[in-house]
Amino acid sequence: MEHIKTDICIIGAGPVGLFAVFEAGLLKMRCHIIDVLPQVGGQLSEIYPQKPIYDIPGFPVINAQDLVNGLMDQIETFKPTFSLAERVDTLERLDDGSFIVRTNENTEVHSKVVVIAGGLGCFEPRKPAIEGLEQFEGKGVSYMVRNPELYRDKKLVLSGGGDSALDWTIFLSEVASRVTLVHRGDTFRGAPDSAEKVFDLAKSGKINLILQSHITSINGNGHLKEVTIQGKNNEQTNLETDYLIPLFGLTPKLGPIAEWGLNIDKSAIEVNTFDYSTNVEGIFAIGDINTYPGKLKLILCGFHEAALMAQSAFKYVYPDQKLSFKYTTVYGVNTF
Amino acid sequence: MIHIKVEDNKGEVQDLEIPEGINLNLMETLKAFEYPLRATCGGMALCSDCHCQVLEGWDNLPEAQEQELITLDTRPDATGASRLACQIKLSEAIDGLSIRLIGENE
Structure with missing residues (x-):
């Protein structure tokens, strides 16, 4: 059994899960990502790697796999760790408020925050x-x-x-x-x-x-x-x-996450748009897997959600510290 | 008006009347009528969530392109009457179409 201790356990290695590593990293929070697919990228790599995407700010057009590769380059500095080809099975909340997420391969991830960035769910065989x-x-x-x-x-x-x-x-x-x-x-x-x-x-x-x-x-x-x-x-x-x-082939299913006591509407997790928190303290949901009034299933919306989530996740990871907002243009990107 | 008869996954049949000149495909149209199609790929003929069987009006449909046929090949429940709704452009030509939805819902 592998036991991993980290600040944030991210479920889903799609573009939004990957970018969450960056936003968390800027605030000195370490991340471990779990994904059922054997490669990172989620739908982009699994369903449409060669398709062009036209609505990523700053890129008039970018191939889906190139976007995934760019995100991996962008987060490398924050040294995320991965459990790929593993399906998240159970979630346990400990007395101190932290979580243990277990996978079907007996990996245990102990974290203070759980971020579900699971897209349309876990890809399972049709x-x-x-x-x-x-x-x-x-x-x-x-x-x-x-x-x-x-x-x-x-x-x-x-x-x-x-x-x-x-x-x-x-x-x-x-x-x-x-x-x-x-x-x-x-x-x-x-x-x-x-x-x-x-x-x-x-x-x-x-x-x-x-x-x-x-x-x-x-x-x-x-x-x-x-x-x-x-x-x-x-x-x-x-x-x-x-x-x-x-x-x-594979088709996405919400899977065991549906049993975690989260408020779910039509296979999507209801969140508070203040910080994309769920009804369970310490669990956030970002990207295509969440729902709220006005929700648009766009990668760029997921990026925004990741940034706001990280601000709130900070208080669980560093409860004694005050968060002051900093621009990367002023402070740069400080690695771990 | 374009008339389309739709049988959903529960067997409920509804006659839809759609104004002409709407620049949508059939999957997008069905979503606009609040059919809960999941449409994972958003209309690229890659996921087959909008898989349907054509009951009437097959000959009026545009021919399936290569990507649609490749994706239908991965469906265990595909038949000779299978199409992906996202690959059917709404137009007067398909007036009278009748389909049964058998793909994945939200």
Whole structure:
């Protein structure tokens, strides 16, 4: 178990979470950031890294990933620490008012302030509507490939038509005893090279490729044993398998944060616009995850919210000190 | 007026009347009518939150572009009648469209 002590625990490494590190750093507060994705940047890196953004002040146009890279450069001086590819699970409030945030990887972050900058929530795998799917999770059904060796000499069924379904089909065809890829369409629109390779593997008999079909049910006795595949004419085929890996991308869900006693309206956390504090003392919510009258889900609004949040967070981190407002143009950026 | 019939995720059907000349796509229009579409990507055909099935009027729709087709490929519930509402520009040409919303809500 990893135990981290810091001033502010930020949940979410999107642009607003990253900029919160800067605003906190100016006030000598250290930050640790947790994000479920394996990379920083949130939606910008995960959904639209190559899209241009036109409403960041000072940048007539900036590519989303370039903005993330610029923010990482900007906060480097404040030496933030990160737990990436970890999902925040629980929050505990200690008697002295500080918090312990725990992740699914048993990381514990002890902080005086918690800032939720979780965007639209925690990115989780999109699950196909197959009855009983969840009861086989971890018992033959998984939504990502963590350890390919698990599948050595096993029978696998993958479903999906995106790049990850293609890439893992190609990779696992060398590992598993049999790989079957089930796809609703009859073509793949992902990377043309990968699609061609998958068709070649099917032609040479190295994989089974079942097009214009989808999985309708799964069976097993404690562990997955069989999937039922329905074709375009509604014909059904049963296929024995050890594992099923549905690969349909990621979709954000609010997740465990919904259970923390925060006031929530339509999957967003209600805040006081004075400082973007929530109804729980010491917890703030900034960026797309909060809501208030007049809320606009814009990155630039999240930056503003981060600045105001930091002013109020200061009193939890340094309860005995008086905060005096300072311009970076006068005092510069003083590193830790 | 442009008439669109919308069945929401709960099965409730509503006939919408939308004045012509509004420069919006169908996802933005539905949000304006207070359908709680999440629309994570804001209309870039990248998230599929505004996934809908076209029940009537398919032939009047503009053809789906590459990005929309790539994104629909990642939906487990996509069918031959699937479209992303954010990629359908509102115009007189789509008058009489009937859709069922099956994407993610807020």
